[in-house]
Amino acid sequence: MNLFVNEILENPGTNEKYRILWVDEGNIIAYLIDINDEKALPFVKKVSEIKEEIVSDQLNKTKNDPFLYLSANEELPEKYLEIRDQAWNVIKDMVNKEPKIFDKKVRSFLTNEAMKLHNVTYPAVRKYLRKYWQRGKMINALLPDYSNSGAKGKERKPGEKKRGRPRKYSSKGINVDDKVKKVFRVALEKYYLTTDENNLTHAYKMMIKEFYADDVYYENGVQKVKIKDEDKLPSINQFKYWYEKEYSISEATIARKGVVKAEKEYRAILNNSLSEVHGPGSRFQIDATVADVYLISKFNSNWIIGRPIIYIVIDVFSRMVAGIHIGLEGPSWLGA
DSSP states (O other), X not given: OOOOTTOEEEOTTTOOEEEEEEEOTTSSEEEEEESSOTTOOOEEEEHHHHXXXXXTTSSEEEOOOTXXXXXXXXXXXXXXXXXHHHHHHHHHHHHTSTTGGGSHHHHHHHHHHHHXXXXXXXXXXXXXXXXXXXXXXXXXXGSOOGGGGSXXXXXXXXXXXXXSXXXXXXXXXXXXXXXXXXXXXXXXXXXXXSTTOOOHHHHHHHHIIIIIOSEEEEETTEEEEEOSOGGGSOOHHHHHHHHHHHSOHHHHHHHHHOHHHHHHHTSOOOOXXXXXXXXXXXXXXXXEEEOSSXXXXXXXXXXXXXXXXXXXXXXXXXXXXXXXXXXXXXXXXXXX
């Protein structure tokens, strides 16, 4: 059983949820944070203790991440992006100093440095860090809580006014209603979710040509599309956003690569040799190879003895070579 950064662990008894912020390479310790506590700070815990609590059902792994919506690449008002970017500019250097940043003394020192550099208060820096850690360790975690104005996680019905940030250099655009979403699905399944492996930009262009073009003509042998009213076209960002919302990575991979190739080359690796060892000397691995030389008798150079077998013993935890043996016994359990 492995633990991964950004996984959510839930206590079924108290409904408390913890996000995994960092796991050391040796799988010994991890840093977590309570994602719902307004005063939460990172705390350290042994990986072995976490695994024991999962096995005993004191903790459960859950995919119910209340902040997953923040990862969507949706068009946002300019003022929200400015607030986000200002906060990110304050903490971006701090959060890269893992795992030192999780230590209280180090964090306090770095916070004071950020206060002087960016002319912000101590509570502000602490608030930015907490939001970043609790909401998924991404820049959009620092967006203002605009979702409080409506039902978080529920899809809004579009009205007549265009939602989202106004387009800067192109046409006005449209809202994505059920009719537009149906067109998106057809275009994605026809031009993107196929073994042709076209990119999303190609799928978008083919969708515009098939569903929104007023005329398709050729000029000097080049196919061109005529659009009378570009204000009635969905943007490529809307197209990409609804693709990411409707289809999971696994669904898209299977559709584009095929079941056999997806299972063989793209399925998740859920375990490795490090997950079952606790320290140096816990387990060793032996590898044998036939040397690319021939040995001859010291009594008669015409007598060829054969090619030697080189055995190498490696400590799984440290990856260090623990021993080397060269002999004539063929690669086998007996020889090892």
